[in-house]
Amino acid sequence: MARKPEEPPKGAPAWQSTFADLMNLLLCFFVLLFSMSSIDAQKFEEIAASFSNTFSVFSAGGSSFMDGLLISNGVSQLNNLDKYINNTGAAANQSAAQNEMKENDSEGGVDEMMNEIEAARLKASEELAEKVEEALSEQGIDGSVDIDFTSQYVQLTLKGSILFDSGKAELKQDAMPIISKVAFILERYAESTIEIEGHTDNVPISGGKFESNDVLSSYRALAMFDYLVENTTLDPANIKHSGRGEYIPVADNSTPEGRAKNRRVEIKIYNNLSSD
Numbered sequence: 001m002a003r004k005p006e007e008p009p010k011g012a013p014a015w016q017s018t019f020a021d022l023m024n025l026l027l028c029f030f031v032l033l034f035s036m037s038s039i040d041a042q043k044f045e046e047i048a049a050s051f052s053n054t055f056s057v058f059s060a061g062g063s064s065f066m067d068g069l070l071i072s073n074g075v076s077q078l079n080n081l082d083k084y085i086n087n088t089g090a091a092a093n094q095s096a097a098q099n100e101m102k103e104n105d106s107e108g109g110v111d112e113m114m115n116e117i118e119a120a121r122l123k124a125s126e127e128l129a130e131k132v133e134e135a136l137s138e139q140g141i142d143g144s145v146d147i148d149f150t151s152q153y154v155q156l157t158l159k160g161s162i163l164f165d166s167g168k169a170e171l172k173q174d175a176m177p178i179i180s181k182v183a184f185i186l187e188r189y190a191e192s193t194i195e196i197e198g199h200t201d202n203v204p205i206s207g208g209k210f211e212s213n214d215v216l217s218s219y220r221a222l223a224m225f226d227y228l229v230e231n232t233t234l235d236p237a238n239i240k241h242s243g244r245g246e247y248i249p250v251a252d253n254s255t256p257e258g259r260a261k262n263r264r265v266e267i268k269i270y271n272n273l274s275s276d
Contacts, residue, residue, distance in 0.1 A: 117273075118151055120273055121151040121152065121271065121273045121274060122150075122151040124271040124272060124273045124274075125149040125150060125151055125152065125153065125154055125271045125274075126149060128149070128154045128189075128269065128271050129147060129148075129149040129154045132147060132154055132156070132185060132269065133147050135185045135188070136185065139181040139184070139185065140181075141178050141181050141182070144158070144159075144162060144178050145157065145158055145178070145182065151274075152268075152270060152271065152274040152275070153195070153268040153269055153270045153271060153274060154268070154269045154271070155266055155267070155268050155269075156182065156266070156267040156268075156269070157264050157265070157266050157267075158178070158182070158264065158265045158266075158267070159260070159261075159263070159264055160199075160200075160220070160260075160263030160264050160265065161260060161263065162174075162175050162178065163175045163179070163220070163224075163265055164220060164223075167205065167208045167209075167210070167216070168209075169209075169210070169216060169219035169220045169222075169223050170223065171223050171224070171227060179224075179227060180231070182267070183227065183228055183231055183232045183234075184232075186228065186232065186234060186267070186269070187232050187233060187234060189269050190233065190234055190235065190238070191238075191272075192238070192269050192270050192271070192272065193238050193239075193240065193269075193270040193274075194228075194234065194238060194239045194240070194267065194268065194269055194270070195239075195240040195241070195242075195267070195268040195270070196221045196224050196225055196228075196239065196240070196241040196242075196265065196266070196267055196268075197217075197221055197241075197242055197243075197244050197265070197266045197267075197268070198216075198217035198218060198219070198220035198221035198224075198241075198242070198243045198244065198265055199217055199244050199245070199246075199248060199249075199262060199263065199264050199265070199266065200213040200216055200217045200245055200246050200262065200263055201213075201246060201249070201253050201258075201259035201260075201262045201263050202246040202249070202253045202259075202262075203253075203259065212245070213245045213246045214243055214245040215243070216243070217243035217244055217245050217246075218241075218242065218243025219243070220243070220265060221241040221242055221243050221265065222241055224241070224265055224267070225239055225241040246262070249262045250262060250264075
């Protein structure tokens with residue numbers, strides 16, 4: 001004979017009663033905490049007013065977009081949506097314009113500052129050029145040395161025909177009085193960077209010791225450098241030398257006079273404000 005199945009116990013499961021008791025205890029606990037706390041009414045009103053002015057979630061949205069129409073009046077918000085979008089776009093364009101004006105003012109300030117720096121450098125070179133020109137006159141060689149200046153340096157130019165024989169890089173003995181006086185002047189500016197550049201005309205070299213005008217101009221600049229190092233107190237670390245060949249002419253190479261001007265040695269004295 002089959003056994004009769006046992007019936008499940010009546011009522012809620014035991015765990016459910018325990019859980020309900022726990023929830024009631026927690027509810028009583030939080031009610032007790034709330035009853036012991038205090039609310040700052042003034043701060044609450046300030047927070048409520050802030051939300052009302054910003055989002056119009058209080059007082060029927062009276063100060064929202066377009067006097068609250070977009071939020072408070074339901075379907076009527078659609079009537080003013082285009083106007084609101086246009087106003088928002090206008091405000092964005094105005095903000096962009098203001099930002100662009102600020103950027104332009106900033107760029108203008110940078111340009112003005114750079115112009116002032118350039119003017120200060122040019123003035124420094126001009127004052128240096130006046131001193132060097134006076135020294136050349138005192139030494140009696142102002143007729144043999146041309147002088148010019150930029151915002152970076154003062155430039156002394158010596159003719160190649162005075163310093164060197166054609167196709168050679170050894171300083172001529174006849175040029176020593178001029179060279180020694182130039183060196184004496186350069187010693188006054190021992191703290192400055194001094195750069196020596198050799199230049200030639202564009203007539204190709206045929207035969208001889210040097211295979212090109214580039215090499216010849218480099219050796220001529222080196223000859224002047226060696227003289228300054230051996231005969232002055234100038235620091236070699238402050239002297240640069242380079243050959244520029246035929247690539248920076250100052251006159252027309254198609255005439256003998258122009259080629260004579262292009263064969264030269266330039267000595268640049270950088271001013272104390274330069275970015276050499």
